[in-house]
Amino acid sequence: MEPKILVIYKSTTGFTKRYAQMLSKEVACTLAPYKSATPELMSAYETVVFGSRAHAGRIDGYPRIKEMYKKSSARKFALFVTGAMPAAAEDTISAFWAQNLPGNELQKVPHFYLPGGLCYEKMPFADRLMMKAAMAMVKKKKHKTAEDLEMEQAMASSYDISDPAYLKPLVSLLKKAGG
Numbered sequence: 001m002e003p004k005i006l007v008i009y010k011s012t013t014g015f016t017k018r019y020a021q022m023l024s025k026e027v028a029c030t031l032a033p034y035k036s037a038t039p040e041l042m043s044a045y046e047t048v049v050f051g052s053r054a055h056a057g058r059i060d061g062y063p064r065i066k067e068m069y070k071k072s073s074a075r076k077f078a079l080f081v082t083g084a085m086p087a088a089a090e091d092t093i094s095a096f097w098a099q100n101l102p103g104n105e106l107q108k109v110p111h112f113y114l115p116g117g118l119c120y121e122k123m124p125f126a127d128r129l130m131m132k133a134a135m136a137m138v139k140k141k142k143h144k145t146a147e148d149l150e151m152e153q154a155m156a157s158s159y160d161i162s163d164p165a166y167l168k169p170l171v172s173l174l175k176k177a178g179g
């Protein structure tokens, strides 16, 4: 039987791609890189999952994928996002979702945050510059909160906090959807 689930991933330094690959070992699905996504491709599946990275508070590529999904005949949609935030940063993660899923999207779109990390070695130049600017902003702050200090330390070098266990809630959802 053909898989009914399409997992589209957009990954720059590899965290999101690795989670997508781990997901494909747990549920029957087809993996597709972001560049190959079209409404026609989505229409060949019942469920579309989009995996991407958090990028300066936004979900990289989400607006384009959302438009494609609307044009497709796929019936279900879910989202996972990887980022540098640890799972414990619950308030920041909630604020991130509230900002990126406006209106009833927050209720309607199943969404999952998967901690990734930072990989300076694979980061494009423009991203490294953005990280430098973010770092300088935190450094300049006069009254740093505990979170600022934690962030400053974390941003200083590459790290990997990814773990297959974070995929469990998404895997359960997709298994119910027939994956």
Ligand SMILES: Cc1cc2nc3c(=O)[nH]c(=O)nc-3n(C[C@H](O)[C@H](O)[C@H](O)COP(=O)(O)O)c2cc1C
Pocket (backbone or CB within 6 Å): 010, 011, 012, 013, 014, 015, 016, 017, 052, 053, 054, 055, 056, 057, 058, 082, 083, 084, 085, 115, 116, 117, 118, 119, 123, 126, 127, 128, 130, 131
């Ligand atoms: C310029 C830049 C901005 C970022 N902004 C955020 C952010 O707002 N929130 C977050 O949690 N992580 C942020 N990150 C970290 C990435 O989301 C994280 O490294 C992600 O797992 C990368 O996924 P990828 O390896 O699939 O590209 C940022 C990284 C870069 C380079």
